[in-house]
Amino acid sequence: MRILFSLVAVLLLAPVAGAQSLGEALQDCPGLVVSSDSASQQIHLQMTDDPTKMSVLWAKTGRSMNQIVEYQWGSEALEANAESYCYGNHNMAFHMATMTGLPLGEEIEYRVGTQNSQMSDWYSFTTIDPTETHFEWIAIADHGDSSEAMDVTEAIIADEKAQMVTVSGDIAYADGEQSAWDSWFQFQQESMTHIPWVTAVGNHENEPGYEFAPYEHRFDSDQQIESETFWYSRDVPGVHMVFMSTEHDYSVGSTQYSWIEQDLSSVNRDVTPFVIVYGHKPMYSSNSYHGSEVELRNALEELYVAQGVDLVIAGHDHFYERTWPVSAETVMDTGKDNLFSRGQGPIHLVIGIAGRSAYEELDEPQPEWSAFRENNSYGWTRLVYDGNDAQLSLTHYRIDGTIGDQFTITESVWDDDSGDSNILGLNGIDSFLTMIVLLGAVIRKR
């Protein structure tokens, strides 16, 4: 549970609580020491559902008052107060502040820390403009702190074009050891101060003695202290992203199911033609270690198919696998040269390769729905939305720099046998467009 420990709040509440001393109020944070001010660490952006607002979180050892973010662009210079909190008996105080009124597509400079005293270095990020026709980002899952995970971290830092990182769960593998989270955030700080990392919760975020509290306090998806949000969505150029929890009730009729149903049915495809669902456990996996989460598939696949979800990006099994567009284990389309038209059925990805030991044993024979799988590599995936070509491309990079897999989903439907799925309603023009798209794909491959 989050415990606010603002001095002002404590002083105001003290008389009501019956002469409760500051020391007593802080006993709910037994790991916190009343120390002199310390440097901000683990600084990371937190993407909100409003592109003109960006939150930033940071940690300090001990109790430091008057925490703020200062931010500026052009001739504007603003500041916002932070809310402060702790969890469990961890010896870190956390601070969260939200920068508001930000111009879109602009570079914002900011720093955090103690007002009129110890402030951090300046960092910068560029706000995401939803009307852009181009957007690039990196998707990972099952990260941790192995040397392979560090390679992935380095690759993310070196990527100057990625505008965000998504993590499909199993993030730091702290598993009850809170200093592991602290180290993990320090390792990612160079990237996380520059672009937002947006997360779905995994089973390793459900920690012994803490449950989901560390995850909730370190990634505050709704910027609301004392609330629990494990499912939410974000819009970026061309793409609506749903972050759901495979670690909480998702059965038909559950709160989460109803939210996903409502969220997916309210997507404006004219604004965000592509829909991606991020979750930790995979509906489809032919890895022998965990395999397909059949209960999850039974609950949600029909909804994803009906709502035209394009991609489902999971982790949990530590290997890479891509399905064909699939529904109820039936292959709906096999595309042409890794080019797929959208709307044929979701493609499911398992990308649990960002650093944890590979699960090498695979189900044999390879199921029909499995299009590509790789069981002994580490890496990340990179996605590009290109609004001019109306397509979404994904590339799976290995940490040695080679490419493991690549495919593209086009917004236009070019396999129009049904006659009713032609977005132009003109078969001749559609076929012509198909040829251009295919030609473009061939040229790009060269």
Ligand SMILES: [Fe+2]
């Ligand atoms: Fe994992």
Ligand SMILES: [Fe+2]
């Ligand atoms: Fe997992």
